[in-house]
Amino acid sequence: MKASAELGSNLQSILVDVIELHLQGKQAHWSVVGHNFRDLHLQLDEIIDAARAFSDELAERMRAIDALPDGRSETVTKATHLPPFPAGEVDTGDTVVLITERLTVTVDNIRAVHDAVDAEDPTSADILHGIIEKLEQFVWMVSAENRVPRKPSKKTPTRPAGTA
Numbered sequence: 661m662k663a664s665a666e667l668g669s670n671l672q673s674i675l676v677d678v679i680e681l682h683l684q685g686k687q688a689h690w691s692v693v694g695h696n697f698r699d700l701h702l703q704l705d706e707i708i709d710a711a712r713a714f715s716d717e718l719a720e721r722m723r724a725i726d727a728l729p730d731g732r733s734e735t736v737t738k739a740t741h742l743p744p745f746p747a748g749e750v751d752t753g754d755t756v757v758l759i760t761e762r763l764t765v766t767v768d769n770i771r772a773v774h775d776a777v778d779a780e781d782p783t784s785a786d787i788l789h790g791i792i793e794k795l796e797q798f799v800w801m802v803s804a805e806n807r808v809p810r811k812p813s814k815k816t817p818t819r820p821a822g823t824a
Contacts, residue, residue: 661725667780668727670773673739674788675718677766679731680740682711687745688759694752700805707759707798714791721784741769756805763799767792 719729778785
């Protein structure tokens with residue numbers, strides 16, 4: 661199979677975002693400070709490792725369908741959908757917000773091109789499904805750091821203490 665220009669462009673768009681996610685995740689990993697530092701620091705390692713693996717899998721798929729991936733820093737910087745990561749130390753709570761935003765932007769871009777990718781190459785779309793699944797799991801896990809439990813609504817009956 662030879663990828664069309666549109667398929668190559670769509671996959672390239674995702675590639676630069678996952679490369680940038682890896683780089684920004686590493687910056688966050690190095691600059692995060694504050695309450696619950698160690699847990700977030702380690703969680704960022706998981707995101708970084710996954711993003712790096714996704715970029716390699718995607719670039720190799722692009723080569724398999726005769727598209728040319730471009731992961732050069734100037735290309736990534738120019739083409740990524742992710743906003744820049746701030747310089748300096750970043751509080752854990754702010755890091756949670758920043759990383760959640762970047763994960764979400766990456767997923768949104770994948771979803772925006774998914775149907776066009778699927779129409780031409782279901783195999784590449786399958787790769788995108790795996791990336792979406794893992795990144796959305798990271799969104800949930802990272803964003804939970806800043807969440808507070810929802811209060812039960814007045815309409816929802818609660819169980820008395822000590823009942824199952």
